[in-house]
Amino acid sequence: DTAVSQTPKYLVTQMGNDKSIKCEQNLGHDTMYWYKQDSKKFLKIMFSYNNKELIINETVPNRFSPKSPDKAHLNLHINSLELGDSAVYFCASRTDEGRVSFGPGTRLLVL
């Protein structure tokens, strides 16, 4: 059973397009995250939600909009994609004791 799943695994698109990445966790966790891993492999937090409410919004362009329809899902919509958005995007969820589990990642390439 996959704990944190993301779709799609790969996403290749043209500049200017709008795309979404979906994330689901079946762990019953209240807290979920989106992280971006850049070309230098550094992981940076983008957003955090707790029980469908936004708690952390780092300095992310407002072209990125997270949406949490329920506690188990945290989707990421990106408008007007730019070359610099190319990265690997990881979804994660967290237990009450603070253990964070990551999804497999979505590799986004903007051409």
Add this chain to the structure above:
Amino acid sequence: KQEVTQIPAALSVPEGENLVLNCSFTDSAIYNLQWFRQDPGKGLTSLLLIQSSQREQTSGRLNASLDKSSGRSTLYIAASQPGDSATYLCAVLREYGNKLVFGAGTILRVKS
């Protein structure tokens, strides 16, 4: 602002060696510290979680220690194997709030 530093950035060792990876953080107000492993092109696998009140955790050949007051953690890998080759990431969860802050990682290569 919490900053996490990992040393060394890369490490290459012959199979069988014991090795230590270092992690330091600037703000000691942490909830816990977690070590992850990332294989090329893959996601993150949680290795060890140390709560702020704990000093160390062990899993198989891995041992992680935490000195919260000095802002340091080490990951000790005993009898390294080629299969241990990966990037090892240290991350601290802040005491207040949900933010998990990562170091840049140590790229480990174990040669057979």
